[in-house]
Amino acid sequence: MKGKNLGEFEEIVLLTVGVLYDNAYSVAICDELQNQTGRSVNISAVHSALYRLESKGYLDSRLGEASATRGGKRKRKFTITSLGKKALDETMDIRLKLRNQIPDIAFNFGFDN
Amino acid sequence: MGKKQNHNTLPPKLALRFLSWYCTERRLEEIEGDLEELFYRDINTLGERRAKLRFWINVIRCFKPYAFKRKVRPIKDFLSMDLYINYLITSVRRMKRERSYSVIAISALTLGLLSFMLIATYLINEYKFDTFYPKKDRIYRVVQIEEHPGGVEHMAMTSIHLAEAIRNEIPGVAEAATVWPGVDGWVEANGKTFYESDYILASENFFQIFDQQFLMGSDKDPLKTPMSAVITESLAIKYFGTIDIIGEIMNVDRYGLYTITAVIKDLPGYTHMPFDMVLKPYFNRFFENVHPVFIPWFNSWEGHPCATMVLVDEDKPMEELEATLQTILPKYKGNEWEVRPYYLQNIAQVHLNETPVRFNVARVPQGDKSKIYTLTVIAVFLLVIAIINYTNLSSARMTNKLKEIGVRRCVGARRWEIFRQVMTESLLITFMSGVLALVLFFLALPHFGFLVEKELTINMQVLINLSLVIVPVLVLTGLLSGAYPAFMEMKASEQLVTWLSVRKNDHKGFRNVLVTAQFMLAMIMIVLTMIINHQNQFVNQKELGFSKETTLVMEINGGGVRQNYDHLKAALLAHPAISEVSGLSTMVGGFREPSEIDYITDGGDPEHPFVGSFYGFDEFSLSVLDLDLVAGRDFSGNPIADSTSFLINESLAKNVYPDRRMEEIIGETIRINEPDELEGTIIGIVKDFHFLSLHEKISPLVIGYITNPISGIDDIAMKFDPYYDYLELYTYIDDLHKKYEPTAQMTLNLLDDLLQVRYRADRSYQRIFMTGSFIVMFIALLGIVGLSAYSAQQRSKEFGIRKVMGASILQILSLQAGSIIKLIIIGELIAVPVILWWGRSWLENFSYKISISPYLFVFGAILLVIIGIVSVNLVTYRIARLNPANTLRDE
Incomplete structure (x- = not known):
């Protein structure tokens, strides 16, 4: 399958789905992203990330309950699959591994010159 | 959230419709729900107007591949082929089940398509005329514009010397060839004799202009030596049974012995110049064989019955070429005749052209x-x-x-x-x-x-x-x-x-x-x-005003008949089936045009002449054609008296002398100015008859005696007994014709047949x-x-x-x-x-x-x-x- 690896935005969305656990649907994710990262995200961007993650097998979804606030429409709720968890862990590992390999000297921002 | 929503305000309808138009059913509910949720929230925080605007923006922003209808077809790829096969199977089954319906549907479509195909083929044949020559864009035909009282006429008849002059004088012309139609006649080859009509005579550079596919012999100057011939594949098979016939000799009626130098592939039918044989004669000795009388005419710059075809260089502006072309006639012909302008017509334009052009090498009629x-x-x-x-x-x-x-x-x-x-x-x-x-x-x-x-x-x-x-x-x-x-x-x-x-x-x-x-x-x-x-x-039943069922028409093709007309006439009359014989300038009925004349009446203004048609009749013509006189008398038969006498038709009488009784017009004088001067007295008025086709009205007509200078004898009309054995009669006349005109083919037709052709x-x-x-x-x-x-x-x-x-x-x-x-x-x-x-x-x-x-x-x-x-x-x-x-x- 092409594009196995996670994009930055995808990763954040995936994490947010995990955070929200049982209430992970697009509008909630949108709000949570805004709260947590402070960046304003359009609903459409969240949609496309979610559907892409689902097609990659990292997310599972089901239709949830309908509510009056939504004009009587049901919402699609997402949960992380084990494959999604694995992908998250891998990305995290790679980051951590790389982060740990950075020599201290690289962070020496030249007060000496 | 959790508050009671203000449901009086609904999301913009149009936006919803747009969403449901592009969005797949699978996703529609959740996306719509999300957007509506945001919308209701926005109403509380931002107000109605901005909420609606944001709803619109969101709908438009969701217009992305994930929402599109065609996007989700998870199992389509491996099923679609089977699906189509299934469509075909069910279609065939249905057609079998509803057989009468299928037969009706298919036969109607078949008929429609068949007719369309046939008509398309015809149209392609018409539109593709002469386009199979590789150099078609550079091939032109020389056309001359001729003005006369009747109007402007375009003629593709040029002098036989024009091609050579063009080649020598005009820069930008690669080749110029003379093409002369062959005259029907026999061809003797391989010990057998055939009757041929589709052949042409051409100058030696013919094949440099009109490329052909050569099957035998070299395509390099096959007509270089005079008396050589190039023939088509099918003609070669017809004569010799093989195409390996280089060097064989053919004897062509009137034109002599020709050696075959090459065999080419047959031409397609859509050409204005179809031929199955091209002969290269000694053009200079060409007419000596036929008749010495013609030599001065042949050497002149008169229009000969041949076309001049020109191959121009690429990128040469046509205006320049045509301008130079105009200088040729004054130079060679001098000023003894009025000079008529030439123009060049591309070969692809010859067939489908609004302007009728007289003379086609192979008599292929122009497209309709x-x-x-x-x-x-x-x-x-x-x-x-x-x-x-x-x-x-x-x-x-x-x-x-x-x-x-x-x-x-x-x-x-x-x-x-x-x-x-x-x-x-x-x-x-x-x-x-x-x-x-x-x-x-x-x-x-x-x-x-x-x-x-x-x-x-x-x-x-x-x-x-x-x-x-x-x-x-x-x-x-x-x-x-x-x-x-x-x-x-x-x-x-x-x-x-x-x-x-x-x-x-x-x-x-x-x-x-x-x-x-x-x-x-x-x-x-x-x-x-x-x-x-x-x-x-x-049209068929309309009284033409002259008798057509019992009239035979013989065209005069050569000087022999013309000179010996009296002998021929006597011999014709000796036959029991022929009761009357008459010589005319042109047969009436409109299949050949009569001469156009300008004339004035006694005391008329020469600057404003009347226009009319002119025939030459003799004293037997009226009775052969069963034409009636309404006043006056017929020609007397005395050449001297008749040469200054005219018959006119009723239309002329009514047009020119509107206030006078028919009898009073007799004795008036008419003077013809164009094309030749001729003066005469009206001796009789002929009842109107349709001397032109029924497409045209009966117009004023002057009939002069046959010895007139305007148009001499060209047709012989005979009244014959229709119950007589026609074949015997034909052979009799043909033998007579051969006696006076040994080389030309006789053209003898029933007037009725000729008229039928006119309305074909x-x-x-x-x-x-x-x-x-x-x-x-x-x-x-x-x-x-x-x-x-x-x-x-x-x-x-x-x-x-x-x-x-x-x-x-x-x-x-x-x-x-x-x-x-x-x-x-x-x-x-x-x-x-x-x-x-x-x-x-x-x-x-x-x-x-x-x-x-x-x-x-x-x-x-x-x-x-x-x-x-x-x-x-x-x-x-x-x-x-x-x-x-x-x-x-x-x-």
């Missing part, structure tokens, strides 16, 4: 534009009517299919798949009809050639062009005829009701429009055919229209037969109940026929203005024409109605006569 238009219109009519038929039948049958569609939808077919399925079926049927039409096409081609009076060529060039036309037409036909039913079925499949049970909406209104349109077209064709028939009958184009129209209207009517009939068979079947129970309630079969029949007849009559009414317009513009061509009689309309209308009733009743009767006990028990 109006015939091309007519045929195109008929082709489109036929195709449209066939498409309508299919649309009609398949939309009528739709109800039968709804169950199948319902099942397909239940199993998971999408809307577009239903559309595709119906389309596949209509493309399949169109394709089957196309194949069938193609087979019939090759069978029908020769007959069609007869219909349009032209032998059609089928070669690679034509086939390629034909397929370029036919393939798109086939696809378009398939798509057009499937479009409506496919769309309607797709629509129907959206409604749950149709999935489960048959819904009774069979789109009757639309079908009615189509049936009306079909019968409108049929009516147009039928009445136009009748108008054309009537007009032609009118009109009769060709009649045949084309008759065939066309027959086919249109037939297809329209197939259509209503199919429709009413279907509707009778649908209504079989209704019929059963009606019968139980006491209706008779007749009442049931009239119930069915009534609805169709209404449509037929509406179609007929719509057709009337079209017919009037078209019929009138066709009749414009004739000076003597019928008025379009209302009876034709009534007759056409009744004919169609009767045919309609009969065919509807035939198919309905089968259902209507069934015992109600059986039809009602069904199910």
